[in-house]
Amino acid sequence: MKRIQIINGPNLNLLGKREPSVYGSQSFDSYLEELKIRFSGVELLYFQSNVEGELVNKLHEVGFDADGIILNAGAYTHTSIAIADAIRSITAPVIEVHISNVYQRESFRHHSFLSGVCKGCIIGFGLDSYRLAIESFL
Numbered sequence: 001m002k003r004i005q006i007i008n009g010p011n012l013n014l015l016g017k018r019e020p021s022v023y024g025s026q027s028f029d030s031y032l033e034e035l036k037i038r039f040s041g042v043e044l045l046y047f048q049s050n051v052e053g054e055l056v057n058k059l060h061e062v063g064f065d066a067d068g069i070i071l072n073a074g075a076y077t078h079t080s081i082a083i084a085d086a087i088r089s090i091t092a093p094v095i096e097v098h099i100s101n102v103y104q105r106e107s108f109r110h111h112s113f114l115s116g117v118c119k120g121c122i123i124g125f126g127l128d129s130y131r132l133a134i135e136s137f138l
């Protein structure tokens with residue numbers, strides 16, 4: 001069974017409540033249940049933290065065993081060399097995911113420190129971005 005780790009960064013614990021016009025009105029917990037039903041043949045693991053170093057720690061922890069990592073680093077996407085270095089340091093392929101189309105938004109969201117070290121990026125499909133990322137590993 002493939003093991004796929006989803007990692008969500010800061011403020012993504014508030015999905016469903018946070019700026020619903022941008023991020024939708026579904027909580028991630030409820031969406032995760034749907035994903036687990038849809039991909040019952042996959043071991044789907046989930047971690048969320050608002051703390052940059054905890055995201056780095058999680059990448060180290062799973063990054064040599066997982067078959068794939070789906071990472072939405074939230075705003076750390078645009079700021080974090082530490083997360084980029086962690087992705088470089090591990091062996092599991094990482095897909096960068098964003099719910100919103102960051103290129104339609106403020107210019108500070110147009111640069112990602114992570115895209116260049118990820119296997120690929122899925123951006124702007126709402127929560128469906130995560131499903132597409134899982135499909136890419138299967």
Ligand code: DQA
Binds near residue numbers: 011012073075076101
């Ligand atoms: C986001 C986009 C980021 O710019 C933002 O800081 C987020 C969410 C997205 O999924 O669209 O927190 O990663």
